[in-house]
Amino acid sequence: MKFCSQCGAGVERRVPAGDSLPRYVCPQCGVIHYQNPNVVVGVIPQWQDKVLLCKRAIEPRHGLWTLPAGFLENDETTLQGAMRETLEEANARVELLDLHTLFNLPHVNQVYVMFRGNLLDTDFGPGEESLEVALYEEKDIPWGELAFPVIEQTLRLYFQDRKSGRFSIHTGDIIKLPGEGRRFETRMLPKK
Amino acid sequence: MKFCSQCGAGVERRVPAGDSLPRYVCPQCGVIHYQNPNVVVGVIPQWQDKVLLCKRAIEPRHGLWTLPAGFLENDETTLQGAMRETLEEANARVELLDLHTLFNLPHVNQVYVMFRGNLLDTDFGPGEESLEVALYEEKDIPWGELAFPVIEQTLRLYFQDRKSGRFSIHTGDIIKLPGEGRRFETRMLPKK
Numbered sequence: 154m155k156f157c158s159q160c161g162a163g164v165e166r167r168v169p170a171g172d173s174l175p176r177y178v179c180p181q182c183g184v185i186h187y188q189n190p191n192v193v194v195g196v197i198p199q200w201q202d203k204v205l206l207c208k209r210a211i212e213p214r215h216g217l218w219t220l221p222a223g224f225l226e227n228d229e230t231t232l233q234g235a236m237r238e239t240l241e242e243a244n245a246r247v248e249l250l251d252l253h254t255l256f257n258l259p260h261v262n263q264v265y266v267m268f269r270g271n272l273l274d275t276d277f278g279p280g281e282e283s284l285e286v287a288l289y290e291e292k293d294i295p296w297g298e299l300a301f302p303v304i305e306q307t308l309r310l311y312f313q314d315r316k317s318g319r320f321s322i323h324t325g326d327i328i329k330l331p332g333e334g335r336r337f338e339t340r341m342l343p344k345k
Numbered sequence: 346m347k348f349c350s351q352c353g354a355g356v357e358r359r360v361p362a363g364d365s366l367p368r369y370v371c372p373q374c375g376v377i378h379y380q381n382p383n384v385v386v387g388v389i390p391q392w393q394d395k396v397l398l399c400k401r402a403i404e405p406r407h408g409l410w411t412l413p414a415g416f417l418e419n420d421e422t423t424l425q426g427a428m429r430e431t432l433e434e435a436n437a438r439v440e441l442l443d444l445h446t447l448f449n450l451p452h453v454n455q456v457y458v459m460f461r462g463n464l465l466d467t468d469f470g471p472g473e474e475s476l477e478v479a480l481y482e483e484k485d486i487p488w489g490e491l492a493f494p495v496i497e498q499t500l501r502l503y504f505q506d507r508k509s510g511r512f513s514i515h516t517g518d519i520i521k522l523p524g525e526g527r528r529f530e531t532r533m534l535p536k537k
Contacts, residue, residue, distance in 0.1 A: 154350045158369075158378070161348035161355075171473060173433075174418065177350075186350070190417050191381050192456055225382050226366065230449035230518050231456060232534065241365075251534065252516045255444060255458070257422035264384055264423060266447070266456075281363060322514045324444045326422050342424065342443065 159184045190262040194234040195222020197311050198247050200272040203288035204308070206295075207242050210284045214300035220307065221245070222267065231266050239270070243286045245277035252322050254310060256303050260329035265303050269311070269320060302337040303327050351376045382454040386426040387414020389503050390439050392464040395480035396500070398487075399434050402476045406492035412499065413437070414459065423458045431462070435478045437469035444514050446502060448495050452521035457495050461503070461512060494529040495519050 154177045157164050162181035169176055169185050177186040197220055198205040206218045221239040225231060232249055239245050247270030256265040279286045289295075291312045299305045306327065314320045325341035346369045349356050354373035361368055361377050369378040389412055390397040398410045413431040417423060424441055431437050439462035448457040471478045481487075483504045491497045498519065506512045517533035 156348055156350050156353035158346045158348050158350045158356075161353050163353075164350075187416070188419055189383050190419060192384060224379070225456070227380055227382060227454045228451050230451050231447070232449070232516075232518075233451075249534070251536070252447060252514065255423070255447065257424070259420050259422050259425075262419045264417070264456075264458075322444065324424075326424075342441070344443070 154186060154188075157182060157184060158186065190259075190264055192225040192231065192234075193222050193263050193265045194225045194231045194238060195220050195265070195267050196235045196239045196247055196249070196270045197253060197267060197307065198239060198243070198245055198270050198272045200275060200288055203290050204294075204311070205243060205245060205272060205277065205286060205288055207279070207283040208285040208287075209282065209300055210279070211282050216284065217298050217300035218295050219300040219304050220267065222265070222304075225266075232268065235266070235268050235270075240280075242280045242283050243277045244280055245286070246273040247271060248273060251320065253320065254307050254323045254325070256306065256324075257326045258303060259326070265307075267307050302335075302339070306339050346378060346380075349374060349376060350378065382451075382456055384417040384423065384426075385414050385455050385457045386417045386423045386430060387412050387457070387459050388427045388431045388439055388441070388462045389445060389459060389499065390431060390435070390437055390462050390464045392467060392480055395482050396486075396503070397435060397437060397464060397469065397478060397480055399471070399475040400477040400479075401474070401492055402471070403474050408476065409490050409492035410487050411492040411496050412459065414457070414496075417458075424460065427458070427460050427462075432472075434472045434475050435469045436472055437478070438465040439463060440465060443512065445506075445512065446499050446515045446517070448498065448516075449518045450495060451518070457499075459499050494527075494531070498531050 157179035160182040164177040221242040223238040225234040249270045253269045254267045328338045330336040349371035352374040356369040413434040415430040417426040441462045445461045446459045520530045522528040
């Protein structure tokens with residue numbers, strides 16, 4: 154951020170009075186421009202013993218597999234956003250059942266909120282952001298070609314719950330390890 | 346938003362190619378300025394049969410009671426943010442136990458994520474944004490002087506769970522009803 158979006162003056166980076174963190178502040182009109190994490194909402198769409206995955210047609214991670222998910226928009230709820238993304242990316246309609254995971258991804262300033270849902274029919278197909286959409290049993294999931302660690306963790310918890318016969322809600326962090334390369338650690342909030 | 350924060354040119358409001366919603370777009374440098382909901386994180390700090398509430402020293406809802414909560418910052422997890430807000434607003438330290446509620450507030454573009462936590466000691470007191478901080482039993486909660494509907498709903502679910510002997514995670518929407526005045530409807534995702 155270089156310019157004030159309200160008055161067009163050049164912004165300064167400083168800690169405002171009464172605050173503890175540096176912000177972009179406009180020296181001309183005084184507006185403080187806060188920057189905060191985004192919410193990503195998505196669905197684990199289930200059909201019998203399978204789940205629906207999408208092959209990404211966009212960067213990042215073009216050509217790799219993911220669950221239908223995307224940024225929550227203004228004026229919608231996380232449930233509405235999750236269903237919208239499933240329709241946009243997979244032309245699929247779901248009935249949402251319950252919250253499944255809340256994952257923090259502080260290295261990209263994202264909070265992932267994933268719901269479990271029942272596919273209403275198998276009349277699905279790739280939207281503009283997908284190359285391919287398909288149903289996978291656990292043993293056939295392309296584990297080595299998943300787009301993001303949060304998607305792998307979400308799927309592993311889902312199948313673990315399904316085996317146990319009881320779905321619960323999981324809260325955790327996906328932490329990027331220091332250094333080059335894509336190395337991550339998952340830390341779950343212990344279940345009480 | 347009137348000016349591009351990257352190059353300072355005046356922005357336009359239009360639907361970008363491949364998108365479905367109007368955005369602020371810079372006609373000079375091409376940057377699309379997305380605007381998305383914010384996450385509010387907070388805690389229900391419990392001590393024996395009481396919970397800790399803060400009397401707001403800031404607008405909106407100055408002088409009314411709330412749970413410690415505030416906007417999630419970049420580079421932190423929801424758990425870290427919830428503990429930070431509890432320290433800032435009530436000078437109180439908590440051990441977080443579990444996620445308690447995820448509420449959508451689409452009328453203000455916020456997602457509330459509230460955790461249940463144990464106060465580590467009773468050495469608390471008002472931070473800069475609080476006039477007063479106090480422990481309340483259920484029967485003494487100032488129900489008529491709570492700052493926000495989401496706080497009232499969160500507290501009602503908390504005490505309901507406590508009576509049932511089992512804490513669960515609740516997902517729902519707080520919807521502002523049309524017309525003048527502060528009238529809201531709560532819609533919970535049914536529990537499976």
